[in-house]
Amino acid sequence: MARWRQRLLSSACSSSSSSAAAPQALLRLASSALSRQSSSRGFAAAPDDTTPFVVDIPVPYAGHRCDPPEQRVETSAKELVDFFKVMYVMRRMEIAADSLYKAKFIRGFCHLYDGQEAVCVGMEAALTKEDAIITAYRDHCTHIGRGGTVLEVMAELMGRKSGCSLGKGGSMHMYNKEGNFYGGNGIVGAQTALGAGLAFAQKYNKQNAVSLALYGDGAANQGQLFEAMNISALWDLPVIFVCENNHYGMGTAEWRSAKSPEYYKRGDYVPGLKIDGMDVLAVKQGVRFAKEHALTKGPIVLEMDTYRYHGHSMSDPGSTYRTREEISGVRQERDPIERVRKLLLAKEIVTVADLKNLEKQAKAEVDEAVNQAKEGGQPETHELFTHVHVKGLKQLAYGPDRKEVIVPLP
Amino acid sequence: MLPGIVRSSSRHLPCRRSLTKWMSVRNLAAASGDQMTVRDALNSAIDEEMAADPKVFVMGEEVGEYQGAYKVTKGLLQKYGPDRVLDTPITEAGFTGIGVGAAFQGLKPIVEFMTFNFAMQAIDHIINSAAKTYYMSGGQISVPIVFRGPNGAAAGVGAQHSQCFAAWYGSCPGLKVVTPYSAEDARGLLKAAIRDPDPVVFLENELLYGENFPVSSQVRDPNFTLPIGKAKVEREGTDVTITAFSKMVGFALKAADELAKDGIKAEVINLRSIRPLDRETINASVRKTYRLVAVEEGWPQHGVCAEVCASVQEESFDYLDAPIERISGADIPMPYAANLERLALPQIEDIVRAAKRACYRSK
Numbered sequence: 062m063a064r065w066r067q068r069l070l071s072s073a074c075s076s077s078s079s080s081a082a083a084p085q086a087l088l089r090l091a092s093s094a095l096s097r098q099s100s101s102r103g104f105a106a107a108p109d110d111t112t113p114f115v116v117d118i119p120v121p122y123a124g125h126r127c128d129p130p131e132q133r134v135e136t137s138a139k140e141l142v143d144f145f146k147v148m149y150v151m152r153r154m155e156i157a158a159d160s161l162y163k164a165k166f167i168r169g170f171c172h173l174y175d176g177q178e179a180v181c182v183g184m185e186a187a188l189t190k191e192d193a194i195i196t197a198y199r200d201h202c203t204h205i206g207r208g209g210t211v212l213e214v215m216a217e218l219m220g221r222k223s224g225c226s227l228g229k230g231g232s233m234h235m236y237n238k239e240g241n242f243y244g245g246n247g248i249v250g251a252q253t254a255l256g257a258g259l260a261f262a263q264k265y266n267k268q269n270a271v272s273l274a275l276y277g278d279g280a281a282n283q284g285q286l287f288e289a290m291n292i293s294a295l296w297d298l299p300v301i302f303v304c305e306n307n308h309y310g311m312g313t314a315e316w317r318s319a320k321s322p323e324y325y326k327r328g329d330y331v332p333g334l335k336i337d338g339m340d341v342l343a344v345k346q347g348v349r350f351a352k353e354h355a356l357t358k359g360p361i362v363l364e365m366d367t368y369r370y371h372g373h374s375m376s377d378p379g380s381t382y383r384t385r386e387e388i389s390g391v392r393q394e395r396d397p398i399e400r401v402r403k404l405l406l407a408k409e410i411v412t413v414a415d416l417k418n419l420e421k422q423a424k425a426e427v428d429e430a431v432n433q434a435k436e437g438g439q440p441e442t443h444e445l446f447t448h449v450h451v452k453g454l455k456q457l458a459y460g461p462d463r464k465e466v467i468v469p470l471p
Numbered sequence: 472m473l474p475g476i477v478r479s480s481s482r483h484l485p486c487r488r489s490l491t492k493w494m495s496v497r498n499l500a501a502a503s504g505d506q507m508t509v510r511d512a513l514n515s516a517i518d519e520e521m522a523a524d525p526k527v528f529v530m531g532e533e534v535g536e537y538q539g540a541y542k543v544t545k546g547l548l549q550k551y552g553p554d555r556v557l558d559t560p561i562t563e564a565g566f567t568g569i570g571v572g573a574a575f576q577g578l579k580p581i582v583e584f585m586t587f588n589f590a591m592q593a594i595d596h597i598i599n600s601a602a603k604t605y606y607m608s609g610g611q612i613s614v615p616i617v618f619r620g621p622n623g624a625a626a627g628v629g630a631q632h633s634q635c636f637a638a639w640y641g642s643c644p645g646l647k648v649v650t651p652y653s654a655e656d657a658r659g660l661l662k663a664a665i666r667d668p669d670p671v672v673f674l675e676n677e678l679l680y681g682e683n684f685p686v687s688s689q690v691r692d693p694n695f696t697l698p699i700g701k702a703k704v705e706r707e708g709t710d711v712t713i714t715a716f717s718k719m720v721g722f723a724l725k726a727a728d729e730l731a732k733d734g735i736k737a738e739v740i741n742l743r744s745i746r747p748l749d750r751e752t753i754n755a756s757v758r759k760t761y762r763l764v765a766v767e768e769g770w771p772q773h774g775v776c777a778e779v780c781a782s783v784q785e786e787s788f789d790y791l792d793a794p795i796e797r798i799s800g801a802d803i804p805m806p807y808a809a810n811l812e813r814l815a816l817p818q819i820e821d822i823v824r825a826a827k828r829a830c831y832r833s834k
Binding site: 168169170217220221222226228229230231232233234246247248249250279280282283284310311312313317318319381382439440442444445446449458459460461462463464465466 | 565591808
């Protein structure tokens with residue numbers, strides 16, 4: 062178990078010797094870059110420059126029944142700055158949700174994603190809005206990635222009619238049909254079969270698109286996942302099963318729930334790829350590889366090695382089954398936003414002051430959304446009975462007192 | 472008979488995080504200054520039955536090291552070890568099937584579902600593997616298993632986490648289905664369920680876990696059990712019968728207080744058992760009051776109240792002075808927004824209004 066905790070910090074897949082060196086190298090570059098900043102402001106690239114350049118991916122991919130992609134990926138100054146911006150907004154949004162929950166603006170369940178931002182942001186860099194995504198209940202940031210706004214997330218969390226689900230869904234049920242985002246699912250594992258279904262329709266409709274079904278290490282043992290994998294492989298469905306392995310299913314560590322926690326291999330006959338989920342560029346490269354595979358060869362499993370800073374939900378302190386040292390260790394060594402920050406500074410794309418400005422803007426954006434959401438009204442009473450059916454057949458639906466509240470369903 | 476519980480007014484659904492905001496005032500007739508939460512009642516019941524019978528074991532998600540998602544199994548892993556308190560992966564179909572198989576072999580599993588919503592992944596095993604096997608095997612293979620966990624709505628947990636399953640399980644022959652309300656109910660019915668040789672579906676309520684109830688020394692006795700299949704008259708009355716189960720019992724009692732101010736003496740029946748349903752107690756009450764309000768949190772169509780109504784109109788038709796009233800959850804998936812959620816669930820004023828209608832009183 063001690064070795065397993067060590068692996069969490071070094072983020073090694075199999076051989077860890079090379080991975081320890083890379084962050085150190087980045088840090089050295091960053092610190093030397095910083096010392097240069099004080100004297101001059103000559104930039105290597107302006108922050109909206111789209112000229113591509115290549116970056117190394119330090120943590121090796123691990124392939125199962127497939128040859129992993131290259132350990133280097135193309136990016137640009139603009140892309141990196143965008144990554145930083147959107148991940149930072151996501152981070153601030155989740156932190157704001159924490160405070161709002163404690164202040165009782167948010168009720169029920171609230172599962173936060175901070176620490177895992179690189180997964181949904183990196184994914185989007187390799188996908189289009191033609192591709193479909195479905196996930197479980199840790200969905201606030203995934204919703205943003207699919208084109209949702211912070212305002213509609215905040216409003217939904219606070220049960221306002223301006224929420225993305227009109228206030229009727231809540232934290233676990235955020236959807237965006239236009240953005241091909243299918244939620245937001247509360248029952249562990251259900252989204253994996255649903256995701257295969259999304260892919261089925263894409264193939265049926267001859268769309269040149271893929272579906273990504275996201276699930277956690279907790280869901281990775283669900284029978285329906287294997288049923289979905291079997292059928293996907295049998296019928297050649299363009300589905301990518303993405304295990305966001307944050308190493309804990311609520312309070313249960315992966316080694317206590319899975320005989321084999323090598324989730325990228327669990328597809329057996331379905332190929333798999335393990336990716337450093339804290340490196341947004343590694344995620345981008347991996348998902349791009351997976352999309353091509355899914356469109357040409359069939360389903361594939363991706364395992365994102367990631368981490369959540371918060372507990373399972375706001376009801377879980379997150380510290381009874383893992384140490385504070387582990388949490389702060391990961392934050393120190395592998396934080397996805399910090400990694401991009403260091404890269405941006407090392408490449409002299411931005412200055413420390415520029416980043417501070419971006420951070421300020423992000424905080425302001427989130428604060429503004431929170432304030433606006435707070436001012437939003439609750440759903441109108443008649444919304445109680447809307448959206449039960451598409452075609453209501455004028456069927457009578459009853460409120461708690463069936464003599465008082467009788468509504469023909471619209 | 473335990474004294475009626477007087478609750479201070481709380482018109483809001485309790486926030487899930489702050490579990491107990493009810494203030495209870497004990498009736499002076501209660502013998503000792505002894506109180507127990509429903510959570511402790513459940514915990515002590517499981518503990519005592521595990522101590523008494525080595526065949527009893529607990530399995531479910533987070534029941535061991537995490538001390539239970541709602542702390543109902545707190546301390547049990549430390550006391551009985553990992554062979555008897557098993558943390559399962561998040562795989563309800565699998566571990567429920569394993570539990571039923573263990574029961575086939577004569578063990579006595581207590582399978583915890585973190586909520587009964589998740590038990591839908593395992594419902595084939597509950598119905599087809601557990602409920603029907605004794606019958607299908609011509610009496611050879613019994614299934615002494617308990618399926619327990621929170622049922623029904625909590626506060627703000629949305630459509631997929633708020634369903635009441637009492638009616639579904641209650642319709643299935645081969646199952647026994649119980650719904651405790653008080654700490655006494657929780658202790659007595661859980662001990663009875665664990666000792667029962669048949670599969671028992673034990674439907675708790677998350678919002679009741681932290682509630683304190685007075686308990687006598689008799690209730691604390693390790694051999695205290697309550698009979699499955701018997702309802703309890705929580706409060707005697709003469710003018711109208713109100714049936715309820717689980718959290719709605721508290722609402723019904725509060726409604727009875729309100730009605731008393733208007734001179735209506737309501738008799739409140741805590742069903743305690745959905746299957747078998749105590750038709751005798753229900754009908755005896757209606758034959759005394761001539762009026763009935765049946766209350767449940769779940770959906771109305773084919774609900775528990777529908778069966779209560781059917782029983783009363785079949786057996787006590789001539790005694791009824793008014794049509795039977797039903798108060799239930801709204802006919803919709805559970806909305807998240809607080810104002811909509813409140814409108815989707817029975818409130819005390821709904822029960823009061825229905826009782827007055829049954830008594831031909833205007834609002």
